[in-house]
Amino acid sequence: MHTRITLLFGRHDFEYDIYSLLKAFWPQAEISSGYAEEAGEEDLFTQDKETLCELTFREDGTDSETVCFRLTPLNAEDAAALKLSSEEEIYRETEVCLSWDRITIKNHVKELVYRTLSEETGVRLPWGDLTGIRPVKLMSGLLDSGLADDEAVKYMQDTWFVSNGKAKLALHTARREESIMRDFPAKEGYSLYIGIPFCPTICLYCSFGSHPLNRWKKKTDLYLDVLEKELLGVADMMQGRRPDTIYVGGGTPTSLSEQQLLRLMTFVGDTFVSDRLREFTVEAGRPDTITAEKLAVLRQFPVSRISVNPQTMNQQTLDRIGRQHTVEETAAAFILAREAGFDNINMDLIVGLPGEGEKEVAHTLEEIRKLGPDSLTVHSLALKRATRLHLFRDVYEEESFANSERIMEMTEQCAADLGMTPYYLYRQKNIAGNFENVGYARTGKACLYNILIMEQRQTILGTGSGASTKLILDDGRVERAENVKDLGQYLERIDEMLERKRELLRL
Numbered sequence: 001m002h003t004r005i006t007l008l009f010g011r012h013d014f015e016y017d018i019y020s021l022l023k024a025f026w027p028q029a030e031i032s033s034g035y036a037e038e039a040g041e042e043d044l045f046t047q048d049k050e051t052l053c054e055l056t057f058r059e060d061g062t063d064s065e066t067v068c069f070r071l072t073p074l075n076a077e078d079a080a081a082l083k084l085s086s087e088e089e090i091y092r093e094t095e096v097c098l099s100w101d102r103i104t105i106k107n108h109v110k111e112l113v114y115r116t117l118s119e120e121t122g123v124r125l126p127w128g129d130l131t132g133i134r135p136v137k138l139m140s141g142l143l144d145s146g147l148a149d150d151e152a153v154k155y156m157q158d159t160w161f162v163s164n165g166k167a168k169l170a171l172h173t174a175r176r177e178e179s180i181m182r183d184f185p186a187k188e189g190y191s192l193y194i195g196i197p198f199c200p201t202i203c204l205y206c207s208f209g210s211h212p213l214n215r216w217k218k219k220t221d222l223y224l225d226v227l228e229k230e231l232l233g234v235a236d237m238m239q240g241r242r243p244d245t246i247y248v249g250g251g252t253p254t255s256l257s258e259q260q261l262l263r264l265m266t267f268v269g270d271t272f273v274s275d276r277l278r279e280f281t282v283e284a285g286r287p288d289t290i291t292a293e294k295l296a297v298l299r300q301f302p303v304s305r306i307s308v309n310p311q312t313m314n315q316q317t318l319d320r321i322g323r324q325h326t327v328e329e330t331a332a333a334f335i336l337a338r339e340a341g342f343d344n345i346n347m348d349l350i351v352g353l354p355g356e357g358e359k360e361v362a363h364t365l366e367e368i369r370k371l372g373p374d375s376l377t378v379h380s381l382a383l384k385r386a387t388r389l390h391l392f393r394d395v396y397e398e399e400s401f402a403n404s405e406r407i408m409e410m411t412e413q414c415a416a417d418l419g420m421t422p423y424y425l426y427r428q429k430n431i432a433g434n435f436e437n438v439g440y441a442r443t444g445k446a447c448l449y450n451i452l453i454m455e456q457r458q459t460i461l462g463t464g465s466g467a468s469t470k471l472i473l474d475d476g477r478v479e480r481a482e483n484v485k486d487l488g489q490y491l492e493r494i495d496e497m498l499e500r501k502r503e504l505l506r507l
């Protein structure tokens with residue numbers, strides 16, 4: 001049974017930020033939100049049956065108003081579940097000037113809620129009261145404004161209560177990103193994403209809309225037909241201009257047969273590869289799809305980076321999350337890729353998996369050290385609504401979804417031992433322990449595409465079912481066109497997807 005919280009707002013302001021903060025302190029709680037003036041009218045809220053949080057505003061005069069935060073635990077049991085020291089009502093307020101800009105007012109409101117929850121629960125969040133997904137962008141902004149490194153770190157700590165470790169992580173990532181991007185004219189070019197939405201089995205935590213290969217095997221050739229039509233359409237829209245980076249992801253592109261992979265790579269090679277190509281990534285991903293023959297196919301093309309993704313090196317966890325491959329297969333696939341000549345191999349890890357604590361993560365990192373990849377991407381598990389892990393949350397509740405500062409430090413140390421530093425970072429909603437996803441890489445092995453997409457530095461043309469196209473306008477705004485996620489719909493409605501892209505590019 002999860003604690004239920006009603007979050008009531010006095011007006012339509014800052015809802016997302018406050019909801020996100022509550023969720024960060026209490027990830028397992030079920031939080032429903034609404035507006036105070038509507039409560040009661042349609043019996044929308046159940047204040048007397050749930051713990052109640054209220055954020056209201058009181059006019060004090062013409063120049064200022066008081067922001068009030070009230071937390072009323074339902075009973076002692078709820079208070080204990082929320083780690084509150086008592087079941088008594090908690091009330092705090094702060095004054096804001098109406099002449100302040102919206103961001104300053106928002107910072108004050110978030111500070112009020114963050115301080116209250118932090119003091120009452122004794123919990124400090126690693127990213128403080130930051131609720132956005134791009135802390136590095138904030139850090140870059142501080143550096144661009146002329147702050148020195150230590151001043152920018154201090155500003156993050158003082159303004160948003162970010163821990164010293166995370167502020168430094170943001171700083172190091174921003175500095176490395178800046179050095180990678182320094183001589184790259186991102187705005188002049190574009191990148192191409194190609195999605196292959198098939199996997200041997202579907203992992204419990206998957207939110208990528210991948211499809212089990214055995215169910216769709218008969219349609220994979222048709223998928224490639226339609227995908228090629230889309231790629232040709234994109235080439236036509238770009239009037240012969242070829243991309244700076246190509247990223248083939250999914251799903252698992254190496255789920256395709258050797259012949260299908262050759263067909264796809266030949267098509268992409270002929271249509272998009274040119275001298276201007278800086279990077280060509282293929283996510284081999286699942287070790288159980290990697291063979292010497294498929295690697296040899298990739299080597300015929302200028303593929304510069306591949307991924308072999310263990311997620312964990314603990315067999316029990318792999319079985320539990322539905323990966324259906326062995327730890328030995330991961331190591332063998334990695335060695336095979338090295339033998340095939342790949343000198344930039346990434347490995348993805350997930351921390352916060354059910355049943356995994358420090359001991360299990362330490363074992364995974366030890367095995368990764370032995371293999372020695374060129375880059376490491378560490379994901380903190382996010383409990384997304386659509387995933388099977390979310391659906392089975394109750395079943396796995398007794399298992400740990402824990403992530404901790406210590407575990408994140410262990411991954412950072414492992415990356416450092418392998419000669420890597422952070423180069424990109426982002427956060428997601430409902431991420432385990434309110435941490436982050438970080439990409440570490442050795443010098444010269446960072447993935448340009450990851451920076452371009454995460455920091456919205458370049459237009460990305462997305463192809464394949466569920467792919468997004470993101471157009472970066474001159475003023476920095478981002479306009480999107482989405483492909484449908486449903487595979488059957490994608491196969492039928494490709495002309496519509498192409499038209500969406502054309503319309504977008506007319507902007």
Ligand code: SF4
Pocket residue numbers: 198199201202203205206207208210250251252285286
């Ligand atoms: S390998 Fe990745 S895309 Fe495929 S099912 Fe697992 S999480 Fe989803």
